[in-house]
Amino acid sequence: MTLNPYHTLGLAQRATPADIKAAYRKLARKYHPDSNSGLAQAEDRFKEISNAYSLLSDPIQRRKYDDGEIDGDGHAFARSQNHAEAYSSYRRTAQTSAGAKAKKSRFNSFFKDHKSIKAKGANVSYTLNISFLEAAAGVHKTVRMTTGKTLKVQVPAGTEYGQVLRLKNQGMMGMGGGLAGDALVEIKIIEDTTFKSEDLDVYSEEAVTLSEALLGGRIEARTIHGPVIITVPEGSNSGTKLRLKGRGLQRPKSTKRGDHYVTLKVVLPQKGDADLKRFVKKWAAKKPYSVRKETLNTHAAE
Numbered sequence: 420m421t422l423n424p425y426h427t428l429g430l431a432q433r434a435t436p437a438d439i440k441a442a443y444r445k446l447a448r449k450y451h452p453d454s455n456s457g458l459a460q461a462e463d464r465f466k467e468i469s470n471a472y473s474l475l476s477d478p479i480q481r482r483k484y485d486d487g488e489i490d491g492d493g494h495a496f497a498r499s500q501n502h503a504e505a506y507s508s509y510r511r512t513a514q515t516s517a518g519a520k521a522k523k524s525r526f527n528s529f530f531k532d533h534k535s536i537k538a539k540g541a542n543v544s545y546t547l548n549i550s551f552l553e554a555a556a557g558v559h560k561t562v563r564m565t566t567g568k569t570l571k572v573q574v575p576a577g578t579e580y581g582q583v584l585r586l587k588n589q590g591m592m593g594m595g596g597g598l599a600g601d602a603l604v605e606i607k608i609i610e611d612t613t614f615k616s617e618d619l620d621v622y623s624e625e626a627v628t629l630s631e632a633l634l635g636g637r638i639e640a641r642t643i644h645g646p647v648i649i650t651v652p653e654g655s656n657s658g659t660k661l662r663l664k665g666r667g668l669q670r671p672k673s674t675k676r677g678d679h680y681v682t683l684k685v686v687l688p689q690k691g692d693a694d695l696k697r698f699v700k701k702w703a704a705k706k707p708y709s710v711r712k713e714t715l716n717t718h719a720a721e
Contacts (some may be wrong), residue, residue: 420517422467422471422491423491423679424470424471424472424474424484425471425475426471426474427467427468427470427491428441428442428443428445428446428468428471428472428475430442430475430578432485434636436476439472439475439476440472440476441603443468443469443471443472443476445545446468447465447469447544448467448546448720449547449550450464450465450468450568451465452465452563455585462567469543469591470491470492470493471491472541473493473541473543473591473600474491474493475539476541477538477541477594478540479538479594479709480594481684489569491682492721493594495701505625508682516536517594518627519702527708536592537593537594537595537596537597538595538597539593539595539597539598539599539600540590540591540593540594540598540600541590541591541600542590542591542597542600542601542603543564543589543590543600543601543602543603544602544603544604544605545562545570545603545604545605546605546607547560547562547572547574547604547605548607548609549574549578549606549607549609549674550608550609550610550611551596551608551609551610551611551614551616551643552614552643553574554577554578554579554580554608554622555576555577555605555614555643555668556575556576556643556644557573557574557575557576557577557578557703558574558576559571559572560572560574561572562602562604563612564589564602564720568603570586570589572584572586573602574606575671576654576669576671577607577668577669577670577671577673578606578608578671579608579670580606580607580608581607582605582606582608583603583604583605583606584603584604584606585601585602585603585604586602586603588600588601589601589602589626590599590603591719607622613641614641614643616667616668616677617666617670618668618677619667619669619670619675619676619678620667620668620677620678620679621642621666621667621668621676621677621678621679621680622679622682622720623640623641623642623679623680623681623682624681624682624683624684625640625641625649625683625684625704626683626684626686626687627651627683627684627686628684629686629687629695631651631653631686632653632654632655632657632659632683632685633653633654634648635651635652635653635655636650637649637650637651640663640681641664642663642666642679643668643679644666644671647663647666649661649663649681651683655683655685656683656685656701657683657684657685658682658683658684659682659683660676660680660681660682660704661679661680661681661682662679662680663679663680663681664678665677665678666678666679667679699717
């Protein structure tokens, strides 16, 4: 059964292009196969929504549908026999009527205007979720198309959140031999528990023992390019920040690379150590020191 594209998108016939686009995006997110795994009904609904958007987002196809020239699937109605009979009638009239030439001219123009129109297919939008490390290093992914086929997507290293990748001629098929539309893939980056970023710079935290912080040492630190050995300076503290130059992000087609900042966090032994406690008590009694600002006595004298 041929569906009414306006009804499919929940729109009135007077809907604006912006209304059509907004309705499509809302319904596409709801019924996308990736969000309704295994539900054939959702996949069929998604195809109906995509087909309706493909027709109504094309001004030429929309006009033809509104004028009753094509159905909701974009197929022209069978009128060739009626047109042929009408043309024969016009020829007979031309032989007996003084105004036949004008009518024939108008009739020929009618046929000329209704020839197949070559038009590019509509663009199709997709959303692709990737991890922070995949965005940083680049990755190959696949996206399920509205037709049920899969589309290979190469995400360049350093891709940003919300960036749209355009895949030429991977959208809806064109009309009358026209080129296919494009596939527009919007990248969504899943928040990472280890790494954070600001512009090109990357930030992470590494735990160190009391002895490593006090005496210094070499530890392994995680970066977006893999683990590296870093030097913990003697007398480091929680909050000490170490800079790894050039270990940050690099945008596609750019030579500039950010830095990676590792913040140290001093962690005491999980179980209480009696020897450590005795030593610290002794040491604190001999060499007390303050790490907080003294509060001013603001009470009025009695």
